[in-house]
Amino acid sequence: MAVRLGVIADDFTGGTDMAGFLSTNGLRTVQLTGLPDPATRLPEGTEAVVVSLKSRSVPAEEAVSMSLAALAFLRAAGAERYFFKYCSTFDSTPQGNIGPVTDALLEELGEDFTVVAPSLPVNGRTTYKGHLFVGDVPLDESGMRHHPITPMTDSSLVRLMDAQSRGTTGLVDASTVADGAEQVRAALGSVRAAGHSYAVLDTVSDADLVTLGEAVSDYRLVTGGSGLGGGLARALSGGAGDRTTTWVAGDGPTVVLSGSSSQMTNRQVAAYRELAPSLAVDVTRLLTGSEGYREEVHGWVLEHAAADAPAPLVYATAEPEEVARVQQQHGPGSSAAIESFFASLARELAAAGVRRFVVAGGETSGAVTGALGVTGFEIGPQIAPGVPWVRALGSGVELALKSGNFGDPDFFATATRSA
Numbered sequence: 001m002a003v004r005l006g007v008i009a010d011d012f013t014g015g016t017d018m019a020g021f022l023s024t025n026g027l028r029t030v031q032l033t034g035l036p037d038p039a040t041r042l043p044e045g046t047e048a049v050v051v052s053l054k055s056r057s058v059p060a061e062e063a064v065s066m067s068l069a070a071l072a073f074l075r076a077a078g079a080e081r082y083f084f085k086y087c088s089t090f091d092s093t094p095q096g097n098i099g100p101v102t103d104a105l106l107e108e109l110g111e112d113f114t115v116v117a118p119s120l121p122v123n124g125r126t127t128y129k130g131h132l133f134v135g136d137v138p139l140d141e142s143g144m145r146h147h148p149i150t151p152m153t154d155s156s157l158v159r160l161m162d163a164q165s166r167g168t169t170g171l172v173d174a175s176t177v178a179d180g181a182e183q184v185r186a187a188l189g190s191v192r193a194a195g196h197s198y199a200v201l202d203t204v205s206d207a208d209l210v211t212l213g214e215a216v217s218d219y220r221l222v223t224g225g226s227g228l229g230g231g232l233a234r235a236l237s238g239g240a241g242d243r244t245t246t247w248v249a250g251d252g253p254t255v256v257l258s259g260s261s262s263q264m265t266n267r268q269v270a271a272y273r274e275l276a277p278s279l280a281v282d283v284t285r286l287l288t289g290s291e292g293y294r295e296e297v298h299g300w301v302l303e304h305a306a307a308d309a310p311a312p313l314v315y316a317t318a319e320p321e322e323v324a325r326v327q328q329q330h331g332p333g334s335s336a337a338i339e340s341f342f343a344s345l346a347r348e349l350a351a352a353g354v355r356r357f358v359v360a361g362g363e364t365s366g367a368v369t370g371a372l373g374v375t376g377f378e379i380g381p382q383i384a385p386g387v388p389w390v391r392a393l394g395s396g397v398e399l400a401l402k403s404g405n406f407g408d409p410d411f412f413a414t415a416t417r418s419a
């Protein structure tokens with residue numbers, strides 16, 4: 001069977017989010033982590049492949065070359081069409097990455113037009129008149145304005161895309177989307193005929209995603225969030241239903257590692273601290289290389305990790321003022337240093353027998369997954385929209401990679417109970 005869709009995801013939580021929506025909307029999906037070895041063999045019957053990169057916040061040229069390498073792998077795997085998955089909050093540095101990667105993929109595929117559709121209404125991300133909303137407020141008024149790596153200070157997707165890319169951006173507005181897939185196709189034709197290279201797609205409801213998925217099902221390259229991914233999977237599979245693998249959780253202890261500083265993760269950490277042993281990372285000791293600090297944290301986790309007790313939580317999660325203070329005092333490299341701390345902690349814990357990791361934050365998840373040497377995942381049941389359990393091919397280690405703002409305040413308790 002042909003690979004119907006090849007996805008290039010710009011971070012790891014984004015990759016699992018996408019893989020989860022593709023699976024529940026009808027495509028048998030495998031997620032690969034990092035640039036796959038060209039010799040990687042896909043399981044029989046794979047209909048969608050998600051290559052998850054850690055390219056969201058690296059310099060734009062690096063993001064482009066990683067994405068082109070992922071495209072080459074997917075082409076060689078025989079993918080019929082491609083999807084560039086980025087965040088539902090359009091996380092990008094001022095220099096872009098979404099624009100330059102989109103341009104490079106279009107050029108490589110010999111195409112001159114695509115869509116821009118980050119919306120994920122089930123998690124409160126909608127687009128109206130080209131402006132991205134998070135819940136009830138425009139993106140630039142949401143917690144994303146304080147993101148430690150990719151602060152978002154504009155909500156206009158047209159302006160954001162124009163600033164990052166070579167071409168210009170048009171809009172297919174909500175009233176056209178409400179009129180159905182045929183009208184959307186016609187409107188896309190008009191935007192393209194007007195000389196634009198990209199069209200932002202207004203999306204206010206899950207029903208819109210079904211319309212939009214149908215409207216772009218013959219595109220060679222689509223860009224956007226997992227919402228459009230789900231709509232496209234539905235169109236491509238002809239409504240084949242849920243293709244998620246079901247499984248019984250394996251034995252062994254679980255730990256929760258939280259490196260996300262989003263508003264929702266702050267609430268989730270506060271709620272879970274009431275229920276389980278928790279340890280705040282002492283960022284100053286960590287960043288000043290305090291001797292023995294890593295070993296202390298490692299020892300603490302192992303002391304508290306038992307299969308029949310609440311899973312311990314280690315967190316760097318902090319309010320925006322504290323994150324800003326850390327960055328000011330220790331420099332921009334502090335984010336990466338905290339990621340690498342979680343990565344080495346996860347590696348040591350896996351070696352000590354921890355079998356299940358709940359990880360919060362996309363960058364943090366990328367670092368942890370890389371450290372665990374995971375090459376790919378099979379996709380399991382959803383804990384919350386956009387957060388499926390995934391099981392590492394080979395080692396069988398199970399992970400829940402939670403995007404910063406996903407899940408409700410009880411997410412960690414729900415996830416660790418279902419582990």
Ligand SMILES: Nc1ncnc2c1ncn2[C@@H]1O[C@H](COP(=O)(O)OP(=O)(O)O)[C@@H](O)[C@H]1O
Binds near residue numbers: 259
């Ligand atoms: N207390 C802190 N001070 C400074 N940086 C932090 C702190 N806690 C986490 N970080 C860094 O902030 C970044 C958060 O990004 P990510 O893991 O993608 O989560 P999210 O996007 O949900 O905030 C990571 O690089 C992480 O190491």
Ligand SMILES: O=C(O)[C@@H](O)C(=O)COP(=O)(O)O
Binds near residue numbers: 018087120
């Ligand atoms: O689209 C989304 O919102 C997520 O899939 C995602 O990419 C989130 O990234 P992080 O907030 O960095 O976890």
